[in-house]
Amino acid sequence: MSIDSPPGFRSSHARVFGRRPSDGVVVWIGVDCLTDAISEVDETAVVLIGPSTGRSIRADCGSAQTDQVWQGGRMIDGPAALEAVVRHAVELEGDYTDIEPTITALAACGDTTLVSRLNEALDRFLDEENFYGRDLIAGILAGIQGAAALPTLLRASARDLGDDQDSLSAEIIDLLYADKAASRLTAIEFAADEAPALRRAGVWALGFVAEAQDADLLATAATDNDPEIRSIAIGSIMNPAADDRGFHVLVLGLRVPDPQVRVSAVRRLGYTGRTKAVMRLVALAAD
Incomplete structure (x- = not known):
């Protein structure tokens, strides 16, 4: 959560702990405040910042409430x-x-x-x-x-x-x-x-x-020595229906002995809808 420090607090010494569930108020615990900016506020005061108005309201707290957060409308x-x-x-x-x-x-x-x-x-x-x-x-x-x-x-x-x-x-x-x-x-x-x-x-x-420039990385991962990594990479190949290189990576996956890798390749090829994919899968079924 990124919010400017409340008036009267040095930004390096104010700590935000979240929004109070009852009304969405952001609660700050002051560690070191500028007493000349807000009189009567000491190092254990809490300043409440309204969710819409952004105006601060002074509220006194005991020193025991340092390091506390709101839960169900109360401090913990x-x-x-x-x-x-x-x-x-x-x-x-x-x-x-x-x-x-x-x-x-x-x-x-x-x-x-x-x-x-x-x-x-x-x-x-x-x-x-x-x-x-x-x-x-x-x-x-x-x-x-x-x-x-x-x-x-x-x-x-x-x-x-x-x-x-x-x-x-x-x-x-x-x-x-x-x-x-x-x-x-x-x-x-x-x-x-x-x-x-x-x-x-x-x-x-x-x-x-992944973005388009990650195609090489995924293609390399599809040849990793770890079969699980190969399977995951094949499942992550981007747009093999339109990208010939990605399609080729899936086809190569059909030749891998590990069943996990082959199953991943079969699933991805089946979703491409390409005629060449059907031919490859038919050939695999006859293998």
């Missing part, structure tokens, strides 16, 4: 809320609906000071192979950091915890579409990594945001 402590989420994921304490308001508040809070703690929690859940905890933390990171969380989430997706990664993939896809230009560069970087698992994540991500 950010670090304590994160601890509650971690505890819930570790101990499976209560239902998801019990912790959901806290997760929603954290994801919307904009408090980047929580990122290091979130990364620690994410690493813990990855090491413990706790995909439920991984998904909860990933959602909060995506909410707080936006597209900047993409590298972290892609690395998390590269760790196989034995689940289908549906929730994590959905978070990543949302980030990819939120900033396609920046996400494309991140995906390209991962697609060129030496580690197969990271290359795999990069090629998959690139498939959502």
